Amino acid sequence: MSIYEKARAASITLASALRTQKDAALLAMASALESSAAAIIEANAADVEVARKSGTPESTVDRLLLTQARIGGMAQGLRDIAGLPDPVGEVVRGGTLANGLQVRQIRVPFGVVGIIYEARPNVTADAAGLTLKSGNAVLLRGSGSAARSNAAIVAALRSALAATGLPADAVQLVDSSTRDSVKELMRARGQVDVLIPRGGASLIRTVVEESSVPVIETGVGNCHIYVDESADLDMALRILLNAKVQRPSVCNAAESLLVHAAVADEFLPAAMKALADNGVTVNTNEEDFGTEFLSLEISLKIVDSLDDAIAHIRRYGSGHSEAIITSSVRAAARFTDAIDAAAVLVNASTRFVDGGELGFGAEIGISTQKLHARGPMGLPELTSTKYVITGDGHIRA
Amino acid sequence: MSIYEKARAASITLASALRTQKDAALLAMASALESSAAAIIEANAADVEVARKSGTPESTVDRLLLTQARIGGMAQGLRDIAGLPDPVGEVVRGGTLANGLQVRQIRVPFGVVGIIYEARPNVTADAAGLTLKSGNAVLLRGSGSAARSNAAIVAALRSALAATGLPADAVQLVDSSTRDSVKELMRARGQVDVLIPRGGASLIRTVVEESSVPVIETGVGNCHIYVDESADLDMALRILLNAKVQRPSVCNAAESLLVHAAVADEFLPAAMKALADNGVTVNTNEEDFGTEFLSLEISLKIVDSLDDAIAHIRRYGSGHSEAIITSSVRAAARFTDAIDAAAVLVNASTRFVDGGELGFGAEIGISTQKLHARGPMGLPELTSTKYVITGDGHIRA
Numbered sequence: 104m105s106i107y108e109k110a111r112a113a114s115i116t117l118a119s120a121l122r123t124q125k126d127a128a129l130l131a132m133a134s135a136l137e138s139s140a141a142a143i144i145e146a147n148a149a150d151v152e153v154a155r156k157s158g159t160p161e162s163t164v165d166r167l168l169l170t171q172a173r174i175g176g177m178a179q180g181l182r183d184i185a186g187l188p189d190p191v192g193e194v195v196r197g198g199t200l201a202n203g204l205q206v207r208q209i210r211v212p213f214g215v216v217g218i219i220y221e222a223r224p225n226v227t228a229d230a231a232g233l234t235l236k237s238g239n240a241v242l243l244r245g246s247g248s249a250a251r252s253n254a255a256i257v258a259a260l261r262s263a264l265a266a267t268g269l270p271a272d273a274v275q276l277v278d279s280s281t282r283d284s285v286k287e288l289m290r291a292r293g294q295v296d297v298l299i300p301r302g303g304a305s306l307i308r309t310v311v312e313e314s315s316v317p318v319i320e321t322g323v324g325n326c327h328i329y330v331d332e333s334a335d336l337d338m339a340l341r342i343l344l345n346a347k348v349q350r351p352s353v354c355n356a357a358e359s360l361l362v363h364a365a366v367a368d369e370f371l372p373a374a375m376k377a378l379a380d381n382g383v384t385v386n387t388n389e390e391d392f393g394t395e396f397l398s399l400e401i402s403l404k405i406v407d408s409l410d411d412a413i414a415h416i417r418r419y420g421s422g423h424s425e426a427i428i429t430s431s432v433r434a435a436a437r438f439t440d441a442i443d444a445a446a447v448l449v450n451a452s453t454r455f456v457d458g459g460e461l462g463f464g465a466e467i468g469i470s471t472q473k474l475h476a477r478g479p480m481g482l483p484e485l486t487s488t489k490y491v492i493t494g495d496g497h498i499r500a
Numbered sequence: 501m502s503i504y505e506k507a508r509a510a511s512i513t514l515a516s517a518l519r520t521q522k523d524a525a526l527l528a529m530a531s532a533l534e535s536s537a538a539a540i541i542e543a544n545a546a547d548v549e550v551a552r553k554s555g556t557p558e559s560t561v562d563r564l565l566l567t568q569a570r571i572g573g574m575a576q577g578l579r580d581i582a583g584l585p586d587p588v589g590e591v592v593r594g595g596t597l598a599n600g601l602q603v604r605q606i607r608v609p610f611g612v613v614g615i616i617y618e619a620r621p622n623v624t625a626d627a628a629g630l631t632l633k634s635g636n637a638v639l640l641r642g643s644g645s646a647a648r649s650n651a652a653i654v655a656a657l658r659s660a661l662a663a664t665g666l667p668a669d670a671v672q673l674v675d676s677s678t679r680d681s682v683k684e685l686m687r688a689r690g691q692v693d694v695l696i697p698r699g700g701a702s703l704i705r706t707v708v709e710e711s712s713v714p715v716i717e718t719g720v721g722n723c724h725i726y727v728d729e730s731a732d733l734d735m736a737l738r739i740l741l742n743a744k745v746q747r748p749s750v751c752n753a754a755e756s757l758l759v760h761a762a763v764a765d766e767f768l769p770a771a772m773k774a775l776a777d778n779g780v781t782v783n784t785n786e787e788d789f790g791t792e793f794l795s796l797e798i799s800l801k802i803v804d805s806l807d808d809a810i811a812h813i814r815r816y817g818s819g820h821s822e823a824i825i826t827s828s829v830r831a832a833a834r835f836t837d838a839i840d841a842a843a844v845l846v847n848a849s850t851r852f853v854d855g856g857e858l859g860f861g862a863e864i865g866i867s868t869q870k871l872h873a874r875g876p877m878g879l880p881e882l883t884s885t886k887y888v889i890t891g892d893g894h895i896r897a
Contacts, residue, residue: 315708475872
């Protein structure tokens with residue numbers, strides 16, 4: 104059987120698995136990661152050595168590197184998923200029609216989910232946990248440069264699945280030694296129900312352009328902080344620094360600052376000093392307005408009006424998270440209404456746009472597309488629905 | 501401005517339009533169709549003449565043909581849409597987090613929707629009405645063989661929009677004289693937010709394979725009626741005839757009959773006679789098991805067990821609507837659990853899988869894919885959501 108056929112067979116078993124079975128498997132997977140930590144770290148050390156020898160930037164090596172503590176974090180992540188409600192079987196809506204037909208719309212798993220991601224081995228465990236809990240089989244296509252790490256992690260996860268009586272093929276690693284396996288995944292319509300790319304903008308663009316399997320686009324965030332003329336400027340500064348500096352490498356960090364001209368003279372000197380004190384470089388070139396820096400850089404534009412700010416964000420935003428700092432009810436309403444993004448914030452840091460912060464639990468990514476899911480994608484967003492319609496010999500007139 | 505830029509500009513106005521404005525426009529559009537009926541019928545007569553001269557089958561010509569009554573039906577459809585609730589602005593979920601942040605997930609329009617469809621001019625008015633009510637601008641790419649009819653309909657709709665103060669560019673007809681316009685629509689990612697093909701299997705397959713714009717797949721229905729060993733056979737016959745004969749040309753009509761071997765001797769003689777009396781031909785060749793006839797034909801297979809029926813439907817079904825006739829609670833539960841389709845019916849005709857029948861109102865199609873929407877797609881399924889998060893200087897710790 105091909106990996107696709109194995110995944111489909113596993114997905115059929117998983118779709119009817121009870122929550123108790125899935126949670127037991129998740130806890131066993133967590134324990135297996137911990138008891139296999141030595142083997143995983145050894146495999147990872149080989150990946151890290153090759154990466155360093157080939158001159159990989161140290162920030163990339165850091166994302167690849169696994170430690171005892173990081174493996175403990177992956178295990179805890181799986182235990183947290185076990186604690187989340189099971190989305191499968193939830194009745195989304197239901198009722199009895201005038202003719203007595205009973206109609207229920209019920210949450211069901213997608214079936215087979217493909218994840219294409221970069222050299223972050225923690226994604227392997229996170230994605231396996233989220234797809235398992237939502238009743239889906241997963242095909243994991245990680246980076247070739249994390250191949251040994253991923254193989255060791257998946258071996259641990261599969262042995263735990265088998266020991267708890269769920270199909271080991273619920274979690275399969277896809278060959279990462281060739282680009283052909285990515286192409287094959289992208290053309291496996293009917294065999295893979297949804298494909299989720301996780302990684303940089305170019306990876307996501309490639310998958311979106313070339314896949315015939317439905318794709319959920321995640322992650323690119325060129326998030327703006329707009330300081331309105333009516334803003335509390337102390338508040339604006341606190342939010343700006345939090346959004347830019349607290350964790351600059353993530354998609355919900357701020358990348359662009361817009362300041363209303365009426366408060367620029369008052370706000371900017373203090374803001375520029377505070378940004379500089381925190382090591383942030385400020386760019387005012389137009390070619391940087393669309394850049395997701397993911398580092399201690401920010402673009403700056405002074406705008407003449409709220410509408411100019413909205414027009415700027417429409418032009419350069421990536422549809423992730425956009426914030427306004429204002430004390431005007433009308434400005435807040437206009438901004439939240441006009442901005443077309445997964446999340447729009449009023450007087451709050453963009454860093455809150457995160458499944459955990461919003462109380463939704465672990466997430467597979469933050470969707471920046473409009474179809475199916477928008478914003479943090481947790482367990483319910485990894486499901487579809489079906490209608491179950493029950494009659495007693497009903498026929499249509 | 502290109503049609504895409506015009507559509508985007510119109511979509512921004514529409515996104516904030518009040519329900520009263522949209523409903524007034526829908527009523528004006530209905531009246532405009534009626535007052536333009538003579539011009540529309542004249543344009544349609546030219547399309548019909550060309551179609552007949554080029555040897556188009558009469559069933560296709562019938563779908564193209566417009567009459568006073570059919571135009572009245574299109575107008576009534578628009579009035580019905582005006583009566584449906586506005587999905588835009590609905591708070592899908594919301595609450596206050598422990599830290600005081602107020603979080604609301606709000607329904608918003610997609611923006612620009614593209615519809616690619618065949619020579620059924622009624623779709624032009626239906627699609628324009630549904631997209632307008634859901635706050636979306638629409639790009640309508642109909643069939644070249646209905647070009648004159650569609651142009652006359654769209655002219656009436658646009659004049660009504662302009663008269664009620666909404667942008668006429670909310671409804672635009674795409675050039676149908678060349679295949680290039682379809683290709684362009686399919687590659688207009690970022691300019692078109694979602695593409696919905698409506699038509700036969702080959703049109704849908706082409707769009708799904710070639711589009712980089714997210715697609716919602718609709719329509720192909722190879723629907724099965726499975727007569728279980730415990731079925732009430734009189735009920736089974738009534739449902740079979742209703743599902744096959746009541747309107748054979750639509751996607752929720754039955755195309756395949758599965759009969760449990762234990763009741764085949766008792767059920768089939770009466771069933772075959774009743775089908776024949778209604779003009780239905782029965783096929784038992786394996787190559788017909790996957791066929792959507794859309795006519796008075798049905799495929800037949802005798803199966804040895806419920807599991808065989810499930811396996812057959814998994815192999816040949818199109819994921820639309822599947823029915824079991826049974827008196828066994830356990831068989832009903834197993835069937836509804838195991839069948840992976842938009843709708844699963846127990847003791848009811850597949851013909852009920854229709855937005856109007858289920859009480860959802862008019863539909864743009866029946867989605868057979870798992871992403872975003874599955875089953876009848878009404879107004880809420882033509883929207884996305886965004887999170888609006890309101891704080892008072894909240895920063896992340």
